[in-house]
Amino acid sequence: MSKKLLLSAERINIILNRLACQLIENHNEFKDTVIIGIQPRGVFLSERLKQLLREEYDIADVKFGKLDITFYRDDFGRGNKVLQANKTDINFIVEDKKVVFVDDVLYTGRSIRSALTALQSFGRPRSVELLTLIDRRFSRHLPIQPDYKGRQVDAINKERVIVSWKENDGEDAVYIITQGE
Amino acid sequence: MSELSVNHLLGIKQVSQEDIHLILETAENFKEVINRPIKKVPSLRDFTIANLFFENSTRTRLSFELAEKRLSADVINFSAASSSVKKGETLIDTVNNILSMKVDMVVMRHPNPGASVFLSNHVNASIVNAGDGAHEHPTQALLDAFSIKEKLGSLEGKKVVIVGDILHSRVALSNIFCLRKLGAVVKVCGPETLLPKHIKSLGVDVENNLDKALKWCDVANMLRVQNERMSTRYFPSTREYVAQYGLDKERLNRLDKEIVIMHPGPINRGVEISSDIADSQHAIILDQVQNGVAVRMSVLYLLASKLKHYNRN
Numbered sequence: 370m371s372k373k374l375l376l377s378a379e380r381i382n383i384i385l386n387r388l389a390c391q392l393i394e395n396h397n398e399f400k401d402t403v404i405i406g407i408q409p410r411g412v413f414l415s416e417r418l419k420q421l422l423r424e425e426y427d428i429a430d431v432k433f434g435k436l437d438i439t440f441y442r443d444d445f446g447r448g449n450k451v452l453q454a455n456k457t458d459i460n461f462i463v464e465d466k467k468v469v470f471v472d473d474v475l476y477t478g479r480s481i482r483s484a485l486t487a488l489q490s491f492g493r494p495r496s497v498e499l500l501t502l503i504d505r506r507f508s509r510h511l512p513i514q515p516d517y518k519g520r521q522v523d524a525i526n527k528e529r530v531i532v533s534w535k536e537n538d539g540e541d542a543v544y545i546i547t548q549g550e
Numbered sequence: 551m552s553e554l555s556v557n558h559l560l561g562i563k564q565v566s567q568e569d570i571h572l573i574l575e576t577a578e579n580f581k582e583v584i585n586r587p588i589k590k591v592p593s594l595r596d597f598t599i600a601n602l603f604f605e606n607s608t609r610t611r612l613s614f615e616l617a618e619k620r621l622s623a624d625v626i627n628f629s630a631a632s633s634s635v636k637k638g639e640t641l642i643d644t645v646n647n648i649l650s651m652k653v654d655m656v657v658m659r660h661p662n663p664g665a666s667v668f669l670s671n672h673v674n675a676s677i678v679n680a681g682d683g684a685h686e687h688p689t690q691a692l693l694d695a696f697s698i699k700e701k702l703g704s705l706e707g708k709k710v711v712i713v714g715d716i717l718h719s720r721v722a723l724s725n726i727f728c729l730r731k732l733g734a735v736v737k738v739c740g741p742e743t744l745l746p747k748h749i750k751s752l753g754v755d756v757e758n759n760l761d762k763a764l765k766w767c768d769v770a771n772m773l774r775v776q777n778e779r780m781s782t783r784y785f786p787s788t789r790e791y792v793a794q795y796g797l798d799k800e801r802l803n804r805l806d807k808e809i810v811i812m813h814p815g816p817i818n819r820g821v822e823i824s825s826d827i828a829d830s831q832h833a834i835i836l837d838q839v840q841n842g843v844a845v846r847m848s849v850l851y852l853l854a855s856k857l858k859h860y861n862r863n
Contacts, residue, residue: 437579440591440851451855453552453572454579462587490588 411472434459464492478513561686617846691724705732714773
């Protein structure tokens with residue numbers, strides 16, 4: 370097994386600032402925009418964006434939510450172990466809102482498909498965008514692409530991309546892990 | 551990543567503490583789901599569940615049916631009163647006929663203790679016991695535990711007294727197993743005639759005086775006197791029962807603390823519990839009913855995930 374550093378804490382910080390600026394560019398004052406982190410790992414990223422928008426760009430009035438997709442997965446009953454569900458915390462209706470999904474890694478696109486279904490329980494949004502820190506190209510199972518991406522990676526299927534966050538894993542970093550032969 | 555250690559929910563006796571924790575934690579997520587504007591998830595979209603009720607029920611049957619529908623399962627209902635059981639069909643035949651219509655799970659209530667265990671040995675479907683005679687009623691115990699946890703934060707070290715007709719109660723037995731597995735201390739309270747002889751062997755204390763029991767406890771679970779199961783008189787009169795074991799305002803006022811009051815329903819108002827107490831803020835009876843749907847969703851979801859539905863052939 371080998372572990373290669375893809376992004377350092379410094380690079381991640383630069384990317385997060387760029388992503389925050391791109392969000393501001395498209396959503397101005399976030400009047401009708403809500404930002405939803407996908408449980409579990411997308412939430413760390415959305416919390417960081419929340420903090421950045423508030424502290425660096427003085428935008429504190431954005432609605433944030435957390436969405437768990439466990440009950441909406443398309444592989445239920447197919448022999449995989451079920452994943453333990455996480456908390457969904459959306460205390461607003463997304464009817465006619467501009468939704469931005471936030472997740473750490475976009476891979477097959479199936480999680481985002483589930484998230485789109487789950488979101489319907491909270492109303493009909495005006496639009497849905499996707500922000501992701503890592504976009505794994507050439508591995509999509511579904512026609513889903515990010516609107517905002519931190520970094521594109523051409524990792525092959527047996528490689529794993531791991532995003533660590535300081536508050537959860539002790540450091541900010543992105544690694545590519547290759548399983549041994 | 552976790553799953554249940556069992557393929558059926560036949561009783562609390564057969565499940566582990568980890569299983570119970572997993573069911574209660576997953577139920578918390580389902581409780582959030584059923585409080586949304588749109589209360590449905592697609593998880594069990596391709597599953598068919600049969601509710602077989604060989605004994606009367608309102609709450610449990612509706613609660614299971616609602617849980618199944620909230621999970622998007624297809625549901626068929628069967629009640630013995632209007633079926634071929636009356637023509638002499640055996641239990642296994644009845645169920646196998648239903649299963650040949652491609653049913654994945656069976657929720658069953660039956661007047662005979664052990665009926666669901668028997669069924670699980672003979673048919674090829676996941677079985678959920680919705681009450682078998684005076685034996686077990688596992689989902690009731692789970693929803694009771696969930697409701698206490700919601701109110702008091704945890705079960706560990708909490709003192710729970712189960713009051714009334716313990717002898718005929720499947721709720722009592724399942725509750726005793728469940729509460730003890732979660733670390734609660736359990737006492738039963740009732741007239742000697744309505745307490746099973748060897749109840750202490752389950753690790754519970756016995757108290758015949760309701761006032762003393764209430765003084766001791768954090769939670770009182772008031773059971774219904776099951777007149778329909780009594781072939782002989784267990785106490786001199788209803789009036790005497792109420793005087794000794796009925797929970798009313800006067801009794802509660804004598805306590806210098808607040809306790810949580812539960813009842814599995816249906817209530818005999820004015821017998822085991824007075825109307826004003828049943829409707830007071832101390833009683834979490836209607837919370838129990840709401841939590842019942844979330845807990846049953848959790849049980850069905852976790853059992854269905856073990857079915858290997860799509861690799862059956």
